[in-house]
């Protein structure tokens with residue numbers, strides 16, 4: 648019998664922090680090579696959900712499977728880029744992004760060699776020996792994304808990676824990230840507050856309710872694969888956006 652093996656499957660997760668009811672009941676799936684956005688109001692428990700998937704926090708009830716296996720309380724199975732993912736200020740960019748490979752057992756020499764191979768694609772070529780403070784905001788985020796990708800190039804949890812960037816840099820990062828995703832095909836769960844960002848980047852979107860959160864809607868984003876600025880003008884884009892706005896209420 649053929650069984651669809653999800654990269655990530657969350658089944659009926661529930662979480663409270665003392666009397667603070669945070670996650671009421673969330674189930675979701677992530678297929679191989681898929682880009683799935685999780686859109687929800689501030690404080691509804693999105694980061695908590697990621698902490699649970701990454702094994703950093705235990706759910707009060709429910710299951711988390713990564714590659715079909717129980718992942719509750721298990722770290723290291725997915726790469727996780729936090730909202731404010733800081734690069735180590737005292738290490739240069741090459742060493743910052745090589746670090747996950749060293750933590751996984753490579754020598755510094757091997758790790759740097761492998762990491763260097765990605766600098767061109769990640770728009771960091773020529774900045775290997777620069778320190779984080781010498782880079783623009785967009786470059787720092789690309790370096791943090793590369794570090795996340797190198798930790799496990801398979802499943803990535805990205806918690807609002809472009810939240811702190813200005814609108815123009817953000818737009819550029821979206822176009823860039825789409826190319827990266829097409830080239831490397833990672834499976835990505837992506838938290839955002841931004842409806843356009845979710846529509847522009849994703850294959851599917853889960854819309855969460857206010858806290859205590861549950862999945863209010865799941866939408867398939869059937870827009871052309873190659874998305875450009877013009878995608879926003881397509882009628883299907885407007886239809887989906889309206890549906891999300893209605894759902895968020």
Ligand SMILES: Nc1ncnc2c1ncn2[C@@H]1O[C@H](COP(=O)(O)OP(=O)(O)OP(=O)(O)O)[C@@H](O)[C@H]1O
Nearest residue numbers: 664667669687688689690691692693694695696858
């Ligand atoms: N370890 C903790 N102990 C107690 N309360 C917590 C803990 N972690 C999160 N919370 C609370 O749970 C709620 C959900 O937080 P969380 O960061 O998951 O939301 P979020 O949807 O990611 O928010 P935002 O979109 O603003 O980043 C918040 O009210 C937060 O204060």
